[in-house]
Structure formats: C-alpha cells, structure tokens
Amino acid sequence: MDVLFHNVRELVERAEQEGKLISEIMIEQEMLITGRTREEIIQQMDNNLTVMEEAIERGLNGVKSVTGLTGGDAVLLQNYIAQGNSLSGDLLLDAVSKAVATNEVNAAMGTICATPTAGSAGVVPGTLFAVKNKLNPTREQMIRYLFTSGAFGFVVANNASISGAAGGCQAEVGSAAGMAAAAIVEMAGGTPQQCSEAFAITLKNMLGLVCDPVAGLVEVPCVKRNAMGAANSLVAADMALAGVTSRIPCDEVIGAMYRIGQSMSPNLKETARGGLAATPTGKAISKAIFDNGNLESIKSLQK
C-alpha cells in the first residue's frame, strides 16, 4: 500500500519540504488510502471531537464507576483550581482534570473516543480543551489537533504498538502523551520538527511504564496515568517550543519503546498479575469485587 510516511522522519521531511502542517499530511494520506473526500474525513473527525467534548463535560459534572473505585477526582481538581492557589499552574491542572474527567467517564462505561485506546483516551482531549483556553483555536484548528495526534499515533501503531497487552502502559498512555505533545506544538505555531522533538521528549519519559491494572479494571492506576500523561505532554511541548531537542531521534525512541515492550514480563502487560495489581491492597480490591461481588466492601477499603 502506498502511504505518504512510514515513520516520523518521513512525516516531518514531507511537511517541511511541502511547507505543510503535519495535520495536513495526515488528512492527505487518509484521502489517498481510503478514497474518501476531505469533507467526509473532516466531518468524521469533527464528530469524534464532539464525543470528546461531551465526555469531558460529563466527567466534570462528576461520575462514579460501577465499582466505586474511580470517579469524582475531576471535580475535586476543578474546585481546587477555582480557589486560585495551584502550584503547577492553572492550564496544566485544567488539562489534568479534563484528562481525568474523560477516563472517569470511560471507567463508568460511558461513551468516549479512543485516542489511541480507551484506557489512554483522556490525554489528547484533556490537553486540547485546556490549551484551547489559552490559544483560542478555531474549530478547524481543534480538528487539526486530532489529525496531528493521529499522524504520530499512526507511526507508533505500525512500527511499535499501542496495546497495553502487547507493550505495557508506555504503549498506551506513553503514545497518547507523545501524540498530545506534538499536537500542542503544532497548535502553538511550532515547526513539524519541533512536534517530533516534543513527541520524543515525552515518550522518553514514559518508557518502561507497565500496564498493571488493579483487578484488571481500567481504573487504578489508569485514570491517574492519564493525568500525568497530560502533564508530561504539556511540559514536553513547552520544552520543544523553547528549542530543546531530543538527542535520540524520535523514530529511535519509538523503536526503543517497542523493544522494551517485547522484553516486559507478561505479568506487567494487562494481565493484572504484577505491579500495583499484585500489591496487598490491589489483590484485596480484586477479591472484594470478584469473589464476594460486594461493592460496598471496596468502598470501605478506600477509606
């Protein structure tokens, strides 16, 4: 199959040579591969953007998962921001709260848009709807944010993995955070090369992250991993925009992520047999959910 890019180097070269945004290259490739019109493709992404926005709104109003393990933290964060004393900055915490909101809705079996997966669905929309308040993008620019994210995710999915079961959390939240960082840079007016630097800096700092969901649920620690993925991507985007570069090229970072995933024990790849899932409390939560079917006892464990 003919594609316009196989890796980040080709993606950046093409964008810079043709004087185009990375989002534009992604749209052109989608037209080429699927034979669909630009309007159809933009419309589908517009619909996905609406799903993301609605999920955030729902999460910010407060949700609770069936088990009661997660939910309500997005509300706590928004209340804290409103008090005006945040140390890490309002924009960063806003992104964190909106990432958490999305994943709390996901854990509650609500409707979300996977980016690139459901377990990592908070990072890209969370950062987008926080950066929006600072950069005042048009609807078209917000849709482009998703195409830029998609372009980097496309490379990772084909050259490494976006599955926690295959590559650990680094493949899910790590990829999502890198995708968001690249998209933030493009929206802020950075170059395609700076997008690539932001992706590389982000993913380098999420390498080795294991997938160890307590009781096998996409709740603990997934929701908070999305929070920190969002924070990581914003800081990395700022670093790239400041002119900081990655000594290891982006594609090599992706290759390293893939090999780390290959050598990771299956206990740490979405089997709920290792890591946090295997801690005394993690095991107690799992037992409470599946052996007794008693959700009340889980709530008492949290206190």
Add this chain to the structure above:
Amino acid sequence: MKFTSVFDIIGPVMIGPSSSHTAGAARIGRVARDLFGRQPKWAKIHLYGSFAETYKGHGTDVALIGGLLNYDTFDERIKTAFADAEKAGLDYEFIPETANMEHPNTARLVIGDDEGEMSVVGISIGGGKIEVSEVNGFKLRLTGGMPAILVVHDDRAGCIANVANCLAMHAVNIGHMEVSRIERGLTALMVIEVDQNIEDKVLQQISLIPHISKVSKINN
C-alpha cells in the same frame, strides 16, 4: 501495515472501558455473527491471555455477547447485553483458557443453532482494531477493515476462476485474496477482500456454482 486509517488511532467512538477488551471484543462478536450469517442460538467463547485474565473487569464478556447481537462499539445496549441475550434466545458460556496464543488478546467463538455451527478465532490488536485469524480450522488473516467474502469449496481446479468470474460480472473489484486448505483434494477456503459491500444476490449466485459449499460475507 496493520493500521491504515487515522480513525484507527483517533477512534473508535465506543462504550468504555477498554478499546482492545471492550470495543475490540464487540467487533469480534459482530464479525463472527456476520460470518455465521444470522444470530446464533448458542455460543461457547474460549478466552486466552489477557482476555482470560481480565475479561470481567473490562466488560469483554458483555461486549462479545453484544457483538453477537449485532451491537456496534458505541451501542449503549452493550451494557445490558446479557439480559438482551436471554430475551433473544442466545445461550452463552465463557471458558477462560490457560494456553499461550500468539497474540495476548485472543478469543475463539464456537457459535451455532439447529442448522449448523461455526468456529471463529478473533484477535484484538489494540485501539479497537481486530483481525480474524481462523475460521472453521482454516488459518487466514482478515482485518475486518474491508468488506470480504468467505467461500468454502471443494479443493478442485476451476473453483477460484468461477468465483472470480461471478464477481467480475457484477463489477466487484478484488483488493486482496487468499486461498487455503486443510488437506489436498478436500475442503478449501477462499478469503476475498473487495472494495464495496456485497449484495446478497451476488452471494446467492456464488453459492450456486458447482463445488461451492458455503458462502458468507463481512460488510464494512
């Protein structure tokens, strides 16, 4: 390339909590239903790897049943799929397996009714994307990203040409094709990926060709 569309990455729109274990599972169930050609009356679902370890927490079980009931990844009814299955007369059983499969998220669905049965192996490769790796013992690789026709036929000269001719008469273009057989001279399987959804009358015509025993399709 396993992932061809940007919407494999930014998407699907789905009911949580897991793209591979919930959305992918729903798609595997739905493809199995499509291949079977109707709603089965019973299903024995074998789960492997991460599917076997975490299916309850991820809603993999309700999503697989939802898929067998023809629900899409974003269908809210996935949450009530067990109750819906009971109403629809679909009996099901989940069997967690310990064998190691090539991919960690694998499900083998054995489904059937009074008329017949079928075995489908589906794998969920991440982000809601799936592949079908086996149908009735035949190894194959079907992504579900394109419409496809599956033809079970006698392993004889001319069968492939006859099917291709029939498609040509209906101006159906073949994008990718694979042929496999379990043993020489016995039964073989054609997997034909095509550019557009196939009308039932085309399938009916193919099923009338000599030495063709079964035709099924997956629409996109």
